[in-house]
Amino acid sequence: MRGNAAAALRWSRRVGWWKPLAWLGLLLALCLGMGGLEGLFRWLEPDSRQVLYARSSFLVLLGQHVMVVGLASLAAVILGVGGAVAVTRPFGRDFLPLVSQLASIGQTFPPVAVLALAVPVLGFGTLPIIVALLLYGLLPIVRNTLAGIQGIDPGVHEAARGMGMTRGQILRQVELPLAAPVMLAGVRTSVTINVATAAIGATVGATNLGDPIISGIVNGNTAYVLQGALLIGILAITVDSTFERVQSWLVQRD
Amino acid sequence: MDRARPFPNVVLIVLMLGGAVAWLTLPAISVAPNRIVQGTPQHAVAALGWGPTLLVLMPMLAMAVLAWRPTPRRLPGVLALVIVLLIAIPLWLSGVAASMEPTARLGIGSALWCLLFIGLLALIELRSRLALSRPLGWALLVPVVLVWWGCLTQWLAPLALYREYQGRSDQFYAALAQHLMLVGAAVSAAIVLGAGLALAMRRHSRLRRAGFGVLNVLQTIPSIALFGLLLAPLAWLSARFDWLADLGVSGIGWAPAWLALLGYSLLPMVRNIFVALDEVDPAVIESARGMGMSRRQVFLQVRLPLALPVVLEGVRITTVQAIGLTAVAALIGAGGLGTFVFQGLGQAAMDLVLLGALPIIALALIADALLSALTDVLRQGGTT
Numbered sequence: 193m194r195g196n197a198a199a200a201l202r203w204s205r206r207v208g209w210w211k212p213l214a215w216l217g218l219l220l221a222l223c224l225g226m227g228g229l230e231g232l233f234r235w236l237e238p239d240s241r242q243v244l245y246a247r248s249s250f251l252v253l254l255g256q257h258v259m260v261v262g263l264a265s266l267a268a269v270i271l272g273v274g275g276a277v278a279v280t281r282p283f284g285r286d287f288l289p290l291v292s293q294l295a296s297i298g299q300t301f302p303p304v305a306v307l308a309l310a311v312p313v314l315g316f317g318t319l320p321i322i323v324a325l326l327l328y329g330l331l332p333i334v335r336n337t338l339a340g341i342q343g344i345d346p347g348v349h350e351a352a353r354g355m356g357m358t359r360g361q362i363l364r365q366v367e368l369p370l371a372a373p374v375m376l377a378g379v380r381t382s383v384t385i386n387v388a389t390a391a392i393g394a395t396v397g398a399t400n401l402g403d404p405i406i407s408g409i410v411n412g413n414t415a416y417v418l419q420g421a422l423l424i425g426i427l428a429i430t431v432d433s434t435f436e437r438v439q440s441w442l443v444q445r446d
Numbered sequence: 447m448d449r450a451r452p453f454p455n456v457v458l459i460v461l462m463l464g465g466a467v468a469w470l471t472l473p474a475i476s477v478a479p480n481r482i483v484q485g486t487p488q489h490a491v492a493a494l495g496w497g498p499t500l501l502v503l504m505p506m507l508a509m510a511v512l513a514w515r516p517t518p519r520r521l522p523g524v525l526a527l528v529i530v531l532l533i534a535i536p537l538w539l540s541g542v543a544a545s546m547e548p549t550a551r552l553g554i555g556s557a558l559w560c561l562l563f564i565g566l567l568a569l570i571e572l573r574s575r576l577a578l579s580r581p582l583g584w585a586l587l588v589p590v591v592l593v594w595w596g597c598l599t600q601w602l603a604p605l606a607l608y609r610e611y612q613g614r615s616d617q618f619y620a621a622l623a624q625h626l627m628l629v630g631a632a633v634s635a636a637i638v639l640g641a642g643l644a645l646a647m648r649r650h651s652r653l654r655r656a657g658f659g660v661l662n663v664l665q666t667i668p669s670i671a672l673f674g675l676l677l678a679p680l681a682w683l684s685a686r687f688d689w690l691a692d693l694g695v696s697g698i699g700w701a702p703a704w705l706a707l708l709g710y711s712l713l714p715m716v717r718n719i720f721v722a723l724d725e726v727d728p729a730v731i732e733s734a735r736g737m738g739m740s741r742r743q744v745f746l747q748v749r750l751p752l753a754l755p756v757v758l759e760g761v762r763i764t765t766v767q768a769i770g771l772t773a774v775a776a777l778i779g780a781g782g783l784g785t786f787v788f789q790g791l792g793q794a795a796m797d798l799v800l801l802g803a804l805p806i807i808a809l810a811l812i813a814d815a816l817l818s819a820l821t822d823v824l825r826q827g828g829t830t
Contacts (some may be wrong), residue, residue: 302770388668421674
């Protein structure tokens, strides 16, 4: 398995930024030029009057999707890393067992259920989705940040203190850089889940790439479903391959 | 050593004071005259007066006081108080329900959700402080669940969530069965297929690289998109081949759901089986061969039993994941508990959403608990 990961890493290093950029290019090209595939969709769905989702442009839907996921993930990173750092400091150590247990138990909760529970509390629209994504996205980030910081050899800590570094310096120059690869893996999991869950948010009144899918299912129009599904799938792969690239860059740096 | 005067348990104090504030300031319930009208929120004091409100408040304040000097003898007392708190909530709700009109509907308000959540957090905290075993931690919840159940069947008829359940109890059990069946079918197929793939990957390294590559990409594709992508080809297949249509295969329904679930389940399954078989200490295999065991015997009697806990870990991850994904599959008409969630969201009937979402969470937690307990048992069996 480790050999496998190393091989994947070597490969991604050779391919460089081309892979995420190629996926991004495909994503944008499909957003702009979905009309070029009309023949294919017409063949798929010969009975429908309209085969191209037209209620909103795909680029707008993509923008909405990326914005919601981006906002939620950014907040989750700030809160998650901040929280995890706080409970590993002397003043917050009392909360460490509870937070780490909660982060692992919480991940058992299905994301859809969390999204569904946010609606009665916050109402319909984009806000409950951002909050639900934020809450759920916190868990892998907190968990991995804790694992990353706790996984650092105590000797390293000792040596840094011996060199006369202050607590803040140790955090910024030793702990966070050493924990970064594990933390980034947590962010990757979090964002991947958020891209998927945001799409389901179309059922609670948000407009994003989930919209064509939901409206296609409701109206029995396979072409709409396919358009939404293609774009979401490619968006997920674009995001994931970007993270893969950043991760290999982080490892390469050492 | 001042073991007699330990430091205050800040966590419990913060939790309980936070709970007390929430209980007094947030609306505890909402009351609606019927299903259509939105409920009006009510505070605890307004709903049932000061007496019962203080009765619920007492255990929280008592816990905060005890947590100031959490001696080993006091912590079990705190644990008992958490249970008392969790039991007091349904009893208090029953008191509210007793004075309500027969057609009115009682909704649980944010204060009560906060208390339930804080109670569970306190349980988790105490479980790790007292180093209680996992089964014991679950056993503590048994009296709480029993009291909730008793209150629901006896006095809590106006509870909106319970009304929704009563109105469609047949559908509820059918959906639950459908949900479990889909998860079971996907996970068992993933075990069989995953084992085959993992074994093949051990033989052929090229297959290993390609296989993990494909499964990794599959795992990143959002479930709703995969369901959608399967819709068109399956619809085409069932239109083309009559025997498939006779089987019930079509673009929507169980077939795409099962296929997608299987796809998602394969990666954790294959990965764990592969790692499990790979990690068995070569010296153990060597000595088993030395004892004159055949290849087959080594695999069945040495490698497999040693690998089983890690394989079960894979089954646990897969099952928990499949329970959540099956909820999404309701969107493409595969049934299951997700049906209530999406129906409820469509009708803006929040209690119906809860009727779907809460059992889904419960299922995931139960599956997680049972399978990790089983893994623990196997691990212990393996070391002795």
